[in-house]
Amino acid sequence: MTADISRTARNTDEIPALDIDRASAVHSYKADRLGFFYAVARRYGPVVRLWPGTILVTGPEEVHAVLRNTNRTNYLDRDLRRKKPTATPGSARLNAWMSTRRTAIVGMTAEMIEEHARWLAGTAGQLSERMLQRGRIDDLMATLAGVTSASVARFCFGTRAASAIPETAQAMLDALFPIVASPYDFPEWVKLVQRREWRASRRARKMRAALLETAKSDGEGGLVDVLYGGGLDDAAVVDALTSILLAAHGVPAAATAWVLVELARHGDQQETARAAADRWVGSGPEPPELGWAVDETLRLWPASWVAGRAVSEDAACGSWTLPPGSRVVIPFWVTHRVAECYPDPERFDIRRWEQFSPPPGAYVPFGAGPRRCLGARFARTEMITIIAVLLQRLRFRIEGEVRTDARATLTPTGFELLVDPR
Numbered sequence: 001m002t003a004d005i006s007r008t009a010r011n012t013d014e015i016p017a018l019d020i021d022r023a024s025a026v027h028s029y030k031a032d033r034l035g036f037f038y039a040v041a042r043r044y045g046p047v048v049r050l051w052p053g054t055i056l057v058t059g060p061e062e063v064h065a066v067l068r069n070t071n072r073t074n075y076l077d078r079d080l081r082r083k084k085p086t087a088t089p090g091s092a093r094l095n096a097w098m099s100t101r102r103t104a105i106v107g108m109t110a111e112m113i114e115e116h117a118r119w120l121a122g123t124a125g126q127l128s129e130r131m132l133q134r135g136r137i138d139d140l141m142a143t144l145a146g147v148t149s150a151s152v153a154r155f156c157f158g159t160r161a162a163s164a165i166p167e168t169a170q171a172m173l174d175a176l177f178p179i180v181a182s183p184y185d186f187p188e189w190v191k192l193v194q195r196r197e198w199r200a201s202r203r204a205r206k207m208r209a210a211l212l213e214t215a216k217s218d219g220e221g222g223l224v225d226v227l228y229g230g231g232l233d234d235a236a237v238v239d240a241l242t243s244i245l246l247a248a249h250g251v252p253a254a255a256t257a258w259v260l261v262e263l264a265r266h267g268d269q270q271e272t273a274r275a276a277a278d279r280w281v282g283s284g285p286e287p288p289e290l291g292w293a294v295d296e297t298l299r300l301w302p303a304s305w306v307a308g309r310a311v312s313e314d315a316a317c318g319s320w321t322l323p324p325g326s327r328v329v330i331p332f333w334v335t336h337r338v339a340e341c342y343p344d345p346e347r348f349d350i351r352r353w354e355q356f357s358p359p360p361g362a363y364v365p366f367g368a369g370p371r372r373c374l375g376a377r378f379a380r381t382e383m384i385t386i387i388a389v390l391l392q393r394l395r396f397r398i399e400g401e402v403r404t405d406a407r408a409t410l411t412p413t414g415f416e417l418l419v420d421p422r
């Protein structure tokens with residue numbers, strides 16, 4: 001933890017403020033984003049003013065209050081490119097997105113996800129063969145992203161030829177990375193003249209065109225049919241597909257990579273999960289130990305580790321009131337460590353999920369409230385399917401020191417995964 005922050009007295013009427021200047025705070029944040037937020041939460045409590053207009057919220061009760069009130073007293077104030085959207089509470093744009101979301105969520109039925117998982121099990125089997133041939137995997141994220149991106153493309157487009165979609169999504173994500181990873185939030189007029197913004201716009205247009213063309217091509221099935229069947233027009237379908245394709249490409253790959261890393265680091269828990277995988281036939285309710293491994297990993301390593309909101313009207317948040325006009329930053333990674341329901345929070349322990357249900361706000365890897373991840377059920381099934389198939393065939397060890405890249409998606413780096421046959 002590199003942050004150097006001294007303690008201030010807590011006043012329940014007034015939101016406590018950091019007693020270092022903004023430049024020093026940004027410096028600490030740049031050096032270690034997770035450590036900075038964690039140190040601030042530990043020293044100042046669940047709600048802290050980082051600098052004028054920006055409030056850090058980490059306590060479970062307070063996180064729950066903010067997320068639950070999304071679209072009412074606060075809203076998502078950045079789109080994927082960190083641009084300020086106009087989707088404020090009550091706006092036509094927000095209502096349109098919420099309706100598109102509902103159509104997608106209702107359309108992702110349990111049967112559709114289960115059918116997809118059977119296909120995915122075959123793809124994960126091929127992945128296990130490739131991993132075994134290589135023996136040492138030094139690019140686990142990219143290896144898994146190959147599977148998750150093909151998986152979501154198939155889920156969205158059914159039998160349509162969608163093999164070019166993962167590459168288009170990757171190009172878009174590559175263009176977004178420097179924007180999302182930047183610690184600085186430039187004013188909109190600066191963004192107008194930034195080359196990286198132009199590149200991201202070009203790739204976004206290209207991606208939207210590719211999605212529409214693929215959606216209109218010969219073939220059937222997948223979420224595209226559900227979205228058109230729900231009465232959405234081309235623009236709304238492309239909006240939904242863009243969000244889903246980008247969200248379901250690298251994030252589930254990172255989350256699955258973290259599961260393998262943790263199981264490779266904890267041989268006994270790997271055996272527990274493998275025994276469960278052996279009992280699983282690939283459909284129906286998964287053996288609980290596999291679910292615990294995924295839940296515990298998402299607790300320690302929530303791949304989408306931070307969310308932001310803009311406060312639009314006075315809003316109660318624990319003992320405090322968030323003032324309109326402020327921005328709220330919610331680092332889930334910190335909440336999953338400071339929540340009192342997790343004894344010894346740094347310890348990876350899949351058994352802690354046995355007969356345990358965390359209180360509201362204490363476990364939010366998929367967010368919560370009206371803007372909760374719309375692919376949460378799909379993602380969990382995807383992760384469990386890939387992990388189960390790999391554990392049924394392979395053993396994992398780790399070499400090197402695992403480091404954490406938190407510039408955008410939370411990603412494990414700096415190690416090799418050693419793969420042995422069962």
Ligand code: HEM
Pocket residue numbers: 076101152243244245247248251252255302303304307308364365366367368370371372373374375376378379380
């Ligand atoms: C382990 C994998 C995943 C994790 C950890 C994750 C996490 C999250 C989180 C935390 C949010 C909410 C952010 C906020 O409140 O500001 C979110 C939103 C979203 N997720 Fe996921 N996600 C995952 C996989 C997926 C998948 C597979 C899909 C699609 C099938 C998906 C689609 C979306 C979409 C479209 C949104 C935006 C929802 C909105 O703006 O209303 N995610 N995700």
